[in-house]
Amino acid sequence: MQEQSSKYHIQEAIFTLKRYSCFEAIQRDFERPVLFNQIQLYYSDSPESLKDCEREIKRWSVLQHPNLPQSIDGWTEEKRLVFIWLAPRGVILESVIRQKKTPELHLAIEIAIQMASVLRYLHQQGLYHGSLSPNCFSLIYEKWIILLRTSLPEILNRIFEQADTGLRQKVNIEKLKRADITGWGKIMGALLTGDPYFEYKKEVNVKTPLIDAIPSSIQHKFPGVAEKFATILLKAMCSTLQPQQGYTSFDELYKDLVQLKEIYLSLNNTNS
C-alpha cells in the first residue's frame, strides 16, 4: 500500500474532524489536485466498526453526480483508511459571500439549481447532511458548484463513537431533511445579500432585503423573477421553523427553481 500512497503528494489540510482528515493533495501521475481523505484507525477498533466504515465509504463511492466529487481510489493501511476524491480546485462559497461577490441573477439561479440538484440526488439516495454551510461548497470556474464537504465525515465519526460508547444515536431523518432545505435557503440568501449571517426570523421582513439584493435595473428587466426567487428562498428558509409553510422536499424546491429559470429565460429572450 506504500506504493499507492506514493501516488499522491499531500499539500495542506482542508479540515479535520476527530478521526477524519481531509487534505488537498496532488495526484502525481496526472499532476492534478485531489481530495485525500483519511480515517485514523486504532488497534482497539472493532472489526464490526471497520466493516461499517468501509460499507459507508463504498456507499458514497458509487454515487455519480456532476456536482459531487468523484471517488477514484482508496485502500486500507495498518493505521488508516484512505480514499481519494476527484474535485477540481475552486473557491469556497463562504469566501465568495464574505467578499460580497453577489452573483448576477442568471448565475444565482444557476447556482441555486445546482445546489438543489445535488442535495435532491443525495436525499433520493437516503443521504442527508444536516449541517450545510457555505464552506461545504466550492465554486469552480465561477459557474459550477461542488459539494466538497459531505456528511460522510460525521457518519464515519458516529460509527466509531457508537462502537466506543456502545450508545446508538437516533437520527431523525425528517429533521435532517428539513435542515438541509433550510440550509440551502440560508446559503443562497447569504450569497445574494452578501451577509454571511443572513437567516429567516419570524415576524421580520426577510423578503425585501432578498429582493433588494437584486439591482433594481435587473428587477425592472425581469419583472416578477426577483419576487419569485425571494419567495422560494423564504419558503426554503422557514422549512424548519414553520414546516407547514416551507418545502417538504427538494423535489418540490427543485421544480420551483426550474420553473423560475424558465421564466427568466423567456424574459431574457423577450428583452433581447
Added chain:
Amino acid sequence: MPGLAENSIVYQYRVIKKLQETPLWEDYLVEHLFLGCKHRLRIISSKLTNIPECSKIITRNIKEFAKLWHPYLLRIFLCGEFDTNFFYTFQHFEGESLQKQFLTEKIKSPEDFYKFHSKLLDIIIYLNQQNVSCKDLHLNDFVLENGEPLLINLNIFYQTPKYLMTPDFAGVGEFITNIGGIFIEREPLKLKDSLLAFARIMYQTIGWGTLEDALRIKQREQSAYTKKKEKHYAPLVPGIHIGIENIILRALADKNEGGYASLKELADDLHSLILKQEKETTITPFIECEIEPQSTEQEPSLEIKETPEPSEHSSFTPPEDLHLSDYSTRESTVPEISIHLPHPGKKRLNVRKIFVPLVITICLLSLLYFGIDIIRGVWGRRNLPPVAKATTPTNFVPVNSKVILDGSTSYDPNKDRLSYYWDVAKGDTEAVTFVPNRTIDASKTTAIFKKRGVFTIQLRVFDGTNFSPPAILVINVY
C-alpha cells in the same frame, strides 16, 4: 495483449468482463476492490507502448485529458503499468450515443433540443478556454448518461510524428491520429475549430448526416439535398430549422462575412433561436449584393439580392461559392472557408457595409429633426424620484377577506411609467398575498390577509431608475 480473465486482479481492480477489443487496446469493466464502484479499464497494447515516441504521446495526452474538468466530460481516474502494458481507468458509462438518441427521435422536443445544444456548446466553450482544439468533435463522441450529455471520446493526441504513419508502423499512426476526438493542442486558440465542431454537431443532430456529405450532395444535386432536408425537418418545430441554417452558416463563415466573432455570440443566437420556437428567427438573413461590371462611361448599378423569406420548406442555399477545403481529413489544418468572386469582374459586397451606415445616417437625421424636444426634455432636467401614494377603503378587515389597495394616485414628476411594489413592512410577510404585484398593472392590487393581526403595508413605486420613498398603510385584520 494480455487478455484479462474474469475475476483477475489488476492494480486495485477486479475484472468483471471485457467490453471492447481492438488490435491496439482492450476495454474492461472492472470493480474497485476497496471502493466497490465500477470503472472502465483500458489496456494499451505493448505494440504501441514499446515505441518510445508513441508511448510518450499516449501518456502525455492522457495526462492532459485528466487535467481537464467539466461536468459533461469523461473523468480519468488512474493510470499505471500491468505486465509491460500501459493501462488507465476512467468513468464507466452505459448510455447510448447522442447521435443515436437524436436520430431515433428520442430527443425531438424544442426544450430537449435547446437543452442539449446549450450543454454541448458549454463544453466546447470550456475546451476553447482551455486552449483545447476540438475540430474533430462529432455527435457520436457524446453519450447520454443519466439524462446528461457526456463527452466520452478519449483518443486525444498531439501531432503524430510522420514516421509512425509509414507502412512499417501499420495501424499505429492511425490509432493516434484517426480515432481522434479531442485534439489537445497548446497552440494559439482556434475559435474556428470550435465553431466548426458546433456546426457539425448541429448538422448531425437534425439528421442531415455529416456536414461534409451534405455540402457535397448539395453541390451535386440540389433536389436530392432538399428532399433529404425536408424529410428530417418533420420532427422539428417549424421555424427552428431556418435559424439552424443561419447558425451553421455563420459558424462556417469568416468573421468579416457575417461569421461569429466569439462563441458567446453563437450561444446568444442559439438561445434566442430556441426560445422563439415557432416565430421566425431574428438572426439576420444573409444578404448578398452584386455590382455588375459596367462600361467606364456609366455609373455602376447596384443589384441587391436578398435570400428569400424563410418558409417552412425553403431550401437551404449556402453561398454557391462557399468552398470547404477538405473537412474529411483529420490531419488537415483548419478548414479555410473563402468567398470567391463568381465571375471575373464581378465584385461581391456585404450589404451591411452599405446598409448599416445608411440606417445610422437616417436615424441621426430623424433624431435631429424630431428629437430636439426629446433631447431637451431628457437632458434638460434631472430624473426625479417618483412619489408613492396609497389608499384603502377600509383599515379594518376580517381574516381571509380581500381588500383593494389603491396606489394609482402615485406619480412621477418626469411622467415615466411606474411599477408598483407592495410589501409587508411589519407583520407576518407570509400571511399576506398581493395580486398583482411588482408590475405596471399593480397600481390597484388585491391583498388577501390569511392571519389576524396588525399589518403595516408599504408601497414603493419604481420609474425605471429610482424607487420612491414608501407610502404606508396600516391594516387591522380581525
